[in-house]
Amino acid sequence: MQKRILMAGISAAACITAATSASAVEIEYWQYIYDTRVEAMDQLIENFEEANPDITVKQVTFPYADYQTRIVAANMARKGPDVMQLFYGWADKFIEGNLIQPLPEDTFPAAQIEEEFFPIVSAMKRDGEYYGLPTAVRSLALFWNKDLFEEAGIDGPPETLDELVEYGKELAVKNDAGNFETVGLTLDMAGQDHQWWREVLVRQMGGVPYNDDYSQVTYDDDAAGAEALEFYTNLQTEHGIGAAGFMDEGQAAFRAGRAAMTIDGTFRLGSFNSIEDFEWGVAELPANEEGVQSNYASYFANAIGSSAEGEELEASIKFLEYISSDEAMQIWLEVVGELPARRDAAMTDANMNDPIYGPFLAALPYAHTTLFVDEAAQRQTAIDMANRVFLQGQSPADSVAEAAEQEQAIIDDARD
Amino acid sequence: MVHPTESDTIPTHPVQPAPRLSMRTRSAIWVWSFLAIPVLFYCVIRFYPTFNAFWLSLTDWDLMSDAEFIGFENYRRMFADPGFWQTFRNTFAYLIYGTPISLLIAFVVAYYLDRVRFAHNFLRALYFMPYITTAAAMAWVWRWFYQPPPTGLINSALGELGFGQIEFLGSTTNALPAIMVTAIWAGLGFQIIIFMAGLRAIPDTYYEAARIDGLGEWTILRKITLPLLKPTTVFLVVFISIAFLRIFDQVYNMTTNDPGGPLGSTKPLVLMIYQTAFSSYDMGYAAAQTVVLFTILLVVSLLQLWILRDRA
Incomplete structure (x- = not known):
């Protein structure tokens, strides 16, 4: 008797489990903690679940510092996410480690992606297959303090590198002891300056920073790398426009109203939006004399975890389709302030004429995306490169050669 | 049984x-x-x-793919890397300068604090306070003290007095001492308490007998206090050395935007291990560095115990 009741209970429980799993599938979405990003994703999930009542999406977040380790550890335990956000620069490692799977060609045809998205998405393409798609992208621009420009009697932001130097000199203010009160332009290699040097200045001096697949460092092949570094270090040593380490970080100096200009990314908008003491504007990065412009763009892509299969894989594909749609991109732009990754969603008249988003968007068609193998280590080579000139008086040419050698070793190590 | x-x-x-x-x-x-x-x-x-x-340490494990045996390749790579030798020198600089300075200051403070009756507990608490404060929080406060003008407190004060500014964390020569000072200051409270306990444990009768025999303060210190304080000293030397060999919090937090200071001038081994493991995910190489640190810790500890052993 008791046994029969027990059996009935077990089969009933089994039925319920089977019924729920048939009618609803739950997938996990992972990203790192950043208030607006989490908020935007909550909205997207809500919209998605409304349209797909049989799918539940669970958002799981971790602090940024732990994020990569968590994904890797979860994958080792075969408990990885179905859909995850990853920095484009991690793609090689994630593909090699079998953490993510290629997007199915029938839902995401490569040709269509290339037609509809900005060219920088190709950083997620390996052997003809795409491994992820971004919702939003980031680019760099010149932030300028309108109040300080007005005080100095300068009409608008510099459009060329020569103007940058000329205005910077006028805007920098030192006190009697010879210390900076205000810098014309912040110098912060640890911030975004290393990207500016790599993908913008080197190209403007007529060089190419890397070969096509970023497996070879080429900024030391001709004089362009050294010229670019010299231009950069001269801002401090020759022209006295700024000083590395001023106010600890470039963005802190700009926020405090002690820097007339700083080069930073879209992701800084959230923090600068709370500035109340002065008016600021955004401009495209200055062009060189011949009008050559360049920019560095980056993004977090969404990819499907390698463990997703069956109905979870189907649900994941649907979800990825939604979060890469025009609608999702517009929500992301409004909530997070990051630029849409699709041309149509981005290049609307309203967006292009926006005084803040406009300059960032204008840069996307000509922006480059460095394929880092280890961004922190490669950034360090650029920081050290500048420091050797600032602190040890090494010549820019020697310093660039040393940096190229170090960076090549990092790339070779990661690729072998 | x-x-x-x-x-x-x-x-x-x-x-x-x-x-x-x-x-x-x-x-x-x-x-x-x-x-x-x-x-x-x-x-x-x-x-x-x-x-x-x-x-x-004998594999090329990178967290993602399976570990593959590569023999002593990681060690060969490490010994050929000038960056490793730089951190090696830095680590020993923290140890060789930090330990005796800490010990001397802690002893002098404990020696005199032991005699102070006025506000004794308050002073002791004051010295102990940095020890119980979070290292990261302290590091950030010092980081701001050390900034160039206009934000840095020390440089602003120098500027007010008409002196030129000093580069602390931004200089390849000053950054390491600047960080070491904060680490010494932070550890002092604990060492003072231990020294004071050691001083209290010396029976008064020895001092009374010495004074009756007419010995001077200096002789008493040299012949009675220091020898009887030896177990305490041995403990502290080992304890402080290990702390300096493992220094991380201060360095990491004071130089986050150029981790390890300008041109790696403040980077200790532990920070290098951390970067190799959790930024480059080069676990095999990081393990090799860990083995080196382990060996150094072992050798230094054994050496100190042997040198300071009780010959009696």
Whole structure:
């Protein structure tokens, strides 16, 4: 008797489990903690679940510092996410480690992606297959303090590198002891300056920073790398426009109203939006004399975890389709302030004429995306490169050669 | 030893009673069942990973793919890397300058604080305070003290007085001492308390006898206080050395935007290991660096115990 009741209970429980799993599938979405990003994703999930009542999406977040380790550890335990956000620069490692799977060609045809998205998405393409798609992208621009420009009697932001130097000199203010009160332009290699040097200045001096697949460092092949570094270090040593380490970080100096200009990314908008003491504007990065412009763009892509299969894989594909749609991109732009990754969603008249988003968007068609193998280590080579000139008086040419050698070793190590 | 047969002698008993164990066995079981948890903990959480690190150091494990045996390649790469030797020198700079300076200051403060009656407890608490403060929080406060003008407190004060500014964290020569000063200051409270406990433990009768014999303060210090303080000193030397060899919090937090200081001038081994493991995910290489640190810690500790051993 008791046994029969027990059996009935077990089969009933089994039925319920089977019924729920048939009618609803739950997938996990992972990203790192950043208030607006989490908020935007909550909205997207809500919209998605409304349209797909049989799918539940669970958002799981971790602090940024732990994020990569968590994904890797979860994958080792075969408990990885179905859909995850990853920095484009991690793609090689994630593909090699079998953490993510290629997007199915029938839902995401490569040709269509290339037609509809900005060219920088190709950083997620390996052997003809795409491994992820971004919702939003980031680019760099010149932030300028309108109040300080007005005080100095300068009409608008510099459009060329020569103007940058000329205005910077006028805007920098030192006190009697010879210390900076205000810098014309912040110098912060640890911030975004290393990207500016790599993908913008080197190209403007007529060089190419890397070969096509970023497996070879080429900024030391001709004089362009050294010229670019010299231009950069001269801002401090020759022209006295700024000083590395001023106010600890470039963005802190700009926020405090002690820097007339700083080069930073879209992701800084959230923090600068709370500035109340002065008016600021955004401009495209200055062009060189011949009008050559360049920019560095980056993004977090969404990819499907390698463990997703069956109905979870189907649900994941649907979800990825939604979060890469025009609608999702517009929500992301409004909530997070990051630029849409699709041309149509981005290049609307309203967006292009926006005084803040406009300059960032204008840069996307000509922006480059460095394929880092280890961004922190490669950034360090650029920081050290500048420091050797600032602190040890090494010549820019020697310093660039040393940096190229170090960076090549990092790339070779990661690729072998 | 165990006599489990006692109960077997009463076979007719309806319910078998638990076998009677002797008092000694029972207490041994108790002791071991309590000890089992920490023993197990140490084996699984401490010793197993430690020994595993030796194996990992011979592989190219990167977290993602399976570990592959590559012999001593990681060590060869490490010894050929000038960056490694830089951190090696830095680590020893922290140790060789930091330990004696800490010890001397802690002793002098403890020696005189021991004699102060006025506000004794308050002063002691004041010295102890940095020790219980979070290292990261302290590091950030010092980081701002050290900034160039207009934000840095020290440089702003120098500027007010008409002196030129000093580069602290931004200089390849000043950055390491600047960080070391904060680490010494942070550890001082604990060392002072230990020294004071050691001083209190020396019986007054020795001092009284010495004074009756007419010995001067300096001789008393040299002949009585310091020799009797030796166990305390040995403990502190080992303790401080290990702390300096493992320095991380201060360096990491004071130089986050250029980790390890300008051109790696402040980077200690632990920070290098952290970067190799959790930024580059080069676990095999990081394990090799860990083995080197482990060896240094072991050798330095044994050497100190041997040098400062009780010859009596």
